[in-house]
Amino acid sequence: MATEESVQVTRYKYSVAWSAEDDEYLATVAEFPSLSWLAESQATALSGMLGLVRSAVADLSRAGEEVPSPFATRVYSGNIRLRVSPQKHRDLTIKASEQGVSFNRYLNELL
Numbered sequence: 325m326a327t328e329e330s331v332q333v334t335r336y337k338y339s340v341a342w343s344a345e346d347d348e349y350l351a352t353v354a355e356f357p358s359l360s361w362l363a364e365s366q367a368t369a370l371s372g373m374l375g376l377v378r379s380a381v382a383d384l385s386r387a388g389e390e391v392p393s394p395f396a397t398r399v400y401s402g403n404i405r406l407r408v409s410p411q412k413h414r415d416l417t418i419k420a421s422e423q424g425v426s427f428n429r430y431l432n433e434l435l
Contacts, residue, residue, distance in 0.1 A: 335396050
């Protein structure tokens, strides 16, 4: 998490798509899944979303709450821990063996 000063709202993951249901363009941002903005054009939808995110970041900062860091600037370890049933683990291990690859490589190929 970051503070308002360290977050540049333009680094968040934005998306603008046509919403047939709303008959307008719908802008969203991945780091704030509860926020959205509707507008008649893509540019206006994105512009409105940027303003809304700026306001949300300012409000969170004023309230002393955590501000999400942009996905693009987060550090990822490359490690994923996943719990599966013992039967699933066995089945995957067998399939990896049948393919002649390591368990880790087999899972990477599935992903």
